[in-house]
Amino acid sequence: MADLGRSDYDRLMMPNYNPADFVPARGVGSRVQDTDGVDYVDLAGGIATTALGHAHPELVAVLVEQANALWHMSNAFATEPYLRLAESLIRRTFDSRVFFSNSGGEANEAAFKLARRYAYDHHGEQKREIISFSGSFHGRTLFTVSVGGKALYTEGFGPLPGGITHLEFNDVGALEAAVGPQTCAVVLEPVQGEGGVIPATAEFVEAARRLCDKHGAVLVFDEVQSGVGRTGTLYAYEQFGVQPDILTTAKALGNGIPIAATLAIPAVAASLVVGTHGSTFGGNPMACAVGAKVLELVDTPEVLDGVAKRHDRLVSRLSDIDTQGVFSQIRGMGLLVGAELKPDFAGRAKALQVAAMKAGVLCLIAGPNVMRFAPSLIIDMDDLDLGLDRFEKAFADETSTWDA
Ligand SMILES: *Cc1c(COP(=O)(O)O)cnc(C)c1O
Numbered sequence: 519m520a521d522l523g524r525s526d527y528d529r530l531m532m533p534n535y536n537p538a539d540f541v542p543a544r545g546v547g548s549r550v551q552d553t554d555g556v557d558y559v560d561l562a563g564g565i566a567t568t569a570l571g572h573a574h575p576e577l578v579a580v581l582v583e584q585a586n587a588l589w590h591m592s593n594a595f596a597t598e599p600y601l602r603l604a605e606s607l608i609r610r611t612f613d614s615r616v617f618f619s620n621s622g623g624e625a626n627e628a629a630f631k632l633a634r635r636y637a638y639d640h641h642g643e644q645k646r647e648i649i650s651f652s653g654s655f656h657g658r659t660l661f662t663v664s665v666g667g668k669a670l671y672t673e674g675f676g677p678l679p680g681g682i683t684h685l686e687f688n689d690v691g692a693l694e695a696a697v698g699p700q701t702c703a704v705v706l707e708p709v710q711g712e713g714g715v716i717p718a719t720a721e722f723v724e725a726a727r728r729l730c731d732k733h734g735a736v737l738v739f740d741e742v743q744s745g746v747g748r749t750g751t752l753y754a755y756e757q758f759g760v761q762p763d764i765l766t767t768a769k770a771l772g773n774g775i776p777i778a779a780t781l782a783i784p785a786v787a788a789s790l791v792v793g794t795h796g797s798t799f800g801g802n803p804m805a806c807a808v809g810a811k812v813l814e815l816v817d818t819p820e821v822l823d824g825v826a827k828r829h830d831r832l833v834s835r836l837s838d839i840d841t842q843g844v845f846s847q848i849r850g851m852g853l854l855v856g857a858e859l860k861p862d863f864a865g866r867a868k869a870l871q872v873a874a875m876k877a878g879v880l881c882l883i884a885g886p887n888v889m890r891f892a893p894s895l896i897i898d899m900d901d902l903d904l905g906l907d908r909f910e911k912a913f914a915d916e917t918s919t920w921d922a
Pocket residue numbers: 620621622623624626655656657658707711712740741742743744768769
């Protein structure tokens with residue numbers, strides 16, 4: 519037992535999180551052990567982040583190698599690891615320029631600032647409206663949380679940045695009515711993650727592209743959660759056949775090491791001239807060395823095709839487990855899967871998540887009504903099955919106490 523434990527949390531930490539009552543100590547692949555040696559199957563993946571599992575030997579090796587070579591220089595210097603990661607991202611996506619930061623929120627902050635600046639440069643400051651959607655999540659900085667579609671997260675933090683319009687997600691008519699000459703950007707997640715694992719419809723994504731083209735607005739895809747193989751293609755936009763002008767990626771890019779990137783087509787990227795934006799840690803050599811290896815390992819047919827196979831197993835087992843019809847829908851793309859509770863059981867996702875942890879399986883929630891699963895893209899099928907066996911037991915015990 520470590521000399522500090524969960525019982526020390528409240529006296530040491532700000533109360534904004536409510537962590538589990540055990541303390542993870544080590545992880546290998548998709549198995550985690552706590553400080554008491556109890557074993558868990560990880561179907562949460564550090565919130566869609568540890569896409570190659572824990573302690574992947576090739577990632578450990580590249581991190582150690584870079585740690586012995588060079589840690590940090592700042593952006594007053596170009597370093598090889600970040601040039602390599604930028605080249606790798608561009609080669610695997612679309613013609614663009616890259617800005618590095620350390621988190622999804624920062625990648626989006628850069629994206630939204632860039633969209634504003636590009637509109638300002640080419641059209642003037644009246645073209646500044648950002649269109650976003652209910653249920654969307656883009657980070658916790660004041661700008662990104664204001665663009666996000668959850669009013670609860672901005673309550674009490676005003677005055678908030680202005681010029682942001684929120685529409686219903688997947689509502690093509692509302693989008694057509696709203697996008698105009700004043701619009702500088704339309705911002706969406708190809709699959710809303712925190713908002714409940716809700717994929718965009720093809721018509722909606724196509725309409726967003728068409729309307730942005732018509733009105734000279736930039737289309738921003740927040741792929742912080744859906745990127746890096748999560749949906750079975752390296753980025754989810756590939757499956758929609760719609761290319762954004764700006765794409766953000768973070769979570770799984772470093773497999774848990776903080777690294778994020780904002781990609782923009784060259785014409786848009788050109789607005790981020792010297793001095794307009796920056797980050798001290800962004801492009802840190804250790805994080806970038808890991809990121810380049812992550813992309814190399816994920817962007818292979820074996821890993822990406824394996825996502826579909828694991829998706830099928832996860833979804834079919836979840837629907838078998840739900841013998842009592844507690845879920846109204848099981849949905850998602852690839853290894854970002856959500857199971858929504860019927861209205862009769864609204865608000866009970868957290869209780870189910872806690873029961874699952876007690877049974878030795880880590881999963882996520884996406885809001886109060888949706889169970890979310892985002893395991894490693896390379897989770898062993900045996901581990902996936904073991905995790906689901908444990909979930910099945912927890913689910914049966916927990917839901918037996920629920921009456922509709
Ligand atoms: C997690 C997430 C973010 C925020 O990322 P942080 O690293 O927590 O700042 C932004 N957008 C989406 C879609 C996310 O899932």
